[in-house]
Amino acid sequence: MAKYHKIIKQLAFVGFLCVYTVTLSCKKQTAENKEEVAETSSFTEKKDIQRIEPLNWWVGFKNPSLQLLVHHPNISKWTPEIRYTGVSIEKVHQADSPNYLFLDLNISESTKPGKFNIIFKKEGEPSLVHTYELKSRSKSAEDYLGFDSTDAIYLITPDRFANANPENDVIASMKDTSLDRTDGYARHGGDIKGIINHLDYIEDLGFTAIWSCPLLTNDMPEGSYHGYAITDYYQVDPRFGTIVDYLELSKKLSQKGMKLIMDQVANHCGVEHWWMKDFPFKDWVNHQEKYENRDENWEAGKNIMTTHRRTTNQDIYASEIDKKGMNEGWFVSAMPDLNQRNPFMARYTIQNSIWWIETANLGGIRQDTYPYPDKHFMSQWAGEIMHEYPNFNIVGEEWTNNPLLIAYWQKDNANKDGYNSNLKSPMDFAMQEKIVKGLNEEETWGTGFIEIYRALANDFIYVSPKDIMVFPDNHDMSRIFTQMYGSVVNTKMALSYILTLPRIPQLYYGTEILMHDFDNPGDHGLVRTDFPGGWNGDTVNAFTGEGLTNEQKDMQAYLKKILNYRKQSTAIHEGKTVHFAPENGIYVLFRIHEDEVVVHIMNKNVEPVELELQRFEEVGLDGKTLRNILTSTDVLWKDKFVLTEKGTTLLTTKLD
Template sequence: MSRESSKHKSNVTFGLLLLIAGITALGGVRHMNAQETAIRVEPPNWWAGMRNPRLQLMLYGKEIANYTPEIKEEGVALDSWHPGASANYLFLDLSLDPGLEPGEVEINLARRGFPDQEVSYEIRTRQRAGEDLVGFDASDVIYLITPDRFANGIPENDSVSGMREQGTDRSDDYARHGGDLEGIRQHLEYIAGMGFTAIWPTPLLTNDMPRTSYHGYAITDFYQVDPRFGTLQAYIELSKEARRKGLKLIMDQVVNHCGLSHWWMEDLPFSDWINYQENHEKGQPITVTNHRRTVNQDPYAAEADRILMEKGWFVPSMPDLNQDNPFLATYLIQNSIWWVETLQLGGIRQDTYPYPDKDFLARWAREIMEEYPNFNIVGEEWSTNPLLVAYWQDGAPKRDSYRSYLRTTMDFPLQKALVDGLTAQETWGTGLIGIYEALANDFHYASPRNLLFFGDNHDMDRLYTQLGESVALTQMALAFILTTPRIPQVYYGTELLMENSAKPGDHGLIRSDFPGGWEGDLRNGFTGAGLTSQEKEMQLFLRKILKFRQRSPAIHKGETLHFVPEDGVYILARSLKNETVVLVLNKNEGPVTVPLSRYAELGLSGKPMNEILSGKTVIWSGSLTLKEPGAYIYTTE
């Protein structure tokens, strides 16, 4: 047994905790299930047959650090235990035998002069082996959803008694609007019918914050679904039904920070559980990060800048978690694995990837990928510098020999180049040339096909707004996103030309309600009722590409060949065996004739090519006449 010598300094009372937990007067041996006990146990359960036999339990209860644990269960070894600096925490290190049978493990807690306590901890049967959980890849197209703004399936859970933020107000862009898990579940048919193969909802865990908590990134309980979104069972059912419809479920997770109202903030386990903890406990001003993410790679970075970047709080309402604390590091890794196993996930999106301790991130990703070797994780590195993005992808050579174990990063550099290139005038070095040259940076990436590519997301202006509300440019952007060697992601409502042009940069407006997600909506994107002809045409345009993409191995894993743009036309091809897909982006306002002799190395001369958007067939010979600006996709299929 080992002990943490530092002492917790706060004088927290247990009044509220006792009320919530329902702790009764001690008397005799107490025998309780871990989910029902006055003693909080996290993770709340585990599974037999995991590749990693080690498990660390965090027990939380009044003066529990003064108890001595004992486990006599066959197949479970109690290797050590560690009292927290707060007397209300006790950490148990267990080893589980490979042949351990599922069932209840009895944990006895003894303290001289007090009755023993017993907790029953459940070891469950795994639904399937870890290698059978397959993560998202370049054959998928991900539909990103802000759940509070997508669809309200159960209006009764819009306001939950006892939570800090009450009610909904759809007229307020920063209030809760009532979208929930059931709303997503009810419209899985629409999502799958559009041709998407994966869904990524922003975080659905409890955000019990006083205001503006609809987005989900200020988590106040890492093991609880926010009751305004629904229940754990509803989350599980969403995952099951999504799989039945051919949709992988990606979970948005946050290991960098938590919400200021997290339950442990009034009684932290150790003196270094969060960064700048002493300032927080003394009520002093909080040190905020400098957001200088380059310190992770910069060989000349000052140590002071590195420390401030990693340890500074993201914002004052989100305490920065200190992954240097080994108990917290293990807690976060096990939490991620618990959700993968519980929901049978098809991937994780990790928020603010460069902000935590990068050695911890490597361990976090490695342990997940060891448990689920066919899984996938995407890390958010919001940088338009491809050198920085490439650094985080596993397999890229690095000066500091850092190994990330991260398969996918987000391609912000190509996103910016795409928007800039489509909106710029066509000159020698701008316009389509900018897109072409940005894609040429793929030589620097370990695996370009594993980058996540998008036109917009929940933190950016809507794609239609970025492109000046040009339908043609929006269609060109989507066609490029969906044919390049990438994993594409589309933000909900893009198919309906949703915009935030009145208030660029306004996050509340960027996350507007999907029309038809609320009873009484006059417009309905799910059924088409009340939509304009432009909105319907965009929806059909995207559906056609997505459906084609689903059956195109050339786009999923084919070779890429592109030609230097000329005269406002950019041609890119994807080829695999007998299938060739050719994307033509045309920025010319009037009709243009494109001589095809320049593209002879595509090997398509004289072949019939089907244009998937118009349904017309052309013979790839002589020249190609493009009557309007926009995207054209030809295939030998």
């Protein structure tokens, strides 16, 4: 019996030890939790580090990884530490420069939004502390709706649109202090507030989205107005305003049901970018060694410029040296070519795009010079964005008149090399060129409207024609009125056709008032002329109509009617397209969706001409009443239709 009592005592003692151990463990864990809670909920905000980018982040992404760029004198000798529930440092990367660290963080699915300190420690030195914030997302990823074929996009060069705040026209601390409206290549003073103040005008015309040329800081000694030589990817250029202004623009667009498209540049930065004075790695930009070892004989980038041989991206016979000459060359000597093959540069660029989508509630991205960066990186970039935001959209600039090259860049195209760009919307420079050529040429066999007809017939090569962006002109080419040699009627036909196609249309500011560059066609300073009425003292005001010619007012009214009809037209947004080969100087196209049929007729005959309607019997309009969208008059579709003058006739079966 004593033997059993002894065993029972031993078991009790073991049980006591287990309970005691568990209790100690719980107390220890509780103490650690309290310490962690204290660290995350009660601390003094500090910004000891010169630069950490991204500036903040969010919880709830599909990708739990975040890479922080840390820039501070000799920061590589310091050890970072984070105590915040759900956030862990997975890896610390030292760079070639001692002034950088790259921190790989993991943000778990359960992480709560909040602020925490990143503590940098070094033996014998007081800690450096930088407060970082993880925010909650303002809406779900699925609710970020990108532009599509239901939209009509208004492109703005902000320095040339409207100046609402003259006080920020010149910033004394910046390198370019020019302000001269008579100089096409100096700054003119347009700003974000100027766009905000005229949103009613843009909406009233019938546009549903705005694409502004880049608004980020371009602290360059000259030519800084255009925005494409970025020197800080996380800062709005103070001559355009502040990030508060940019967010106000986004908010007011959203309130109107409109979208904000951000112009981004992954291929290059400005040569005055802050990192050009302290590269993180030896391969941060292409031809970096030549740049760093330059002397007075460098000749502003001799032998490092891109070849512009864009077909090397698709050419199955292209040599490696030609590929490198294209993708690794600098765009111009003032714009260093970023090396996206460096994984840290790649991550930086992707995270920057996501940061702006979340921060500014973007409705799309326009990516500049799309075929110039490393194409595999661009696929990764677009793929990661679209993975996070499945209903978003990106348009990429590929300036080519070859539909095969345009098709190559569209997502899911059956490319021979297996490449998938993940890009939903390339640009249709090919169609733009054919529209201009077809309208300007006389009607003979194989020329004139047949050029446009054949161009649209090439849509068989595209995965999704309605996701391609088409336009009459943009900030880099002559105005459409100039391309049409001053013909108002041809300009109208070009615009109505573009707005009826199975495409996403984009128009440049001022097209609605026949802005032109007749004096020097193609000159960027003239192409980007100030919008009249955007500056105090302008004698002509296109926003109110004051001082406009009758032709300019007529063009405004013309576009307003088409754009506002288009806004509500399912047939134009997603309907079937049927067109008939041009005959006798007439080209007819139909857009069809259920009971809505839109008829677009272009006619080059200056004298009245009869259009026989029997040829279009398959469309099923015989005996129906249609309304002229431009004149609001009704016509009967029966036997013949008389075209009284050269130009566009636009009809619809919608009578209400």
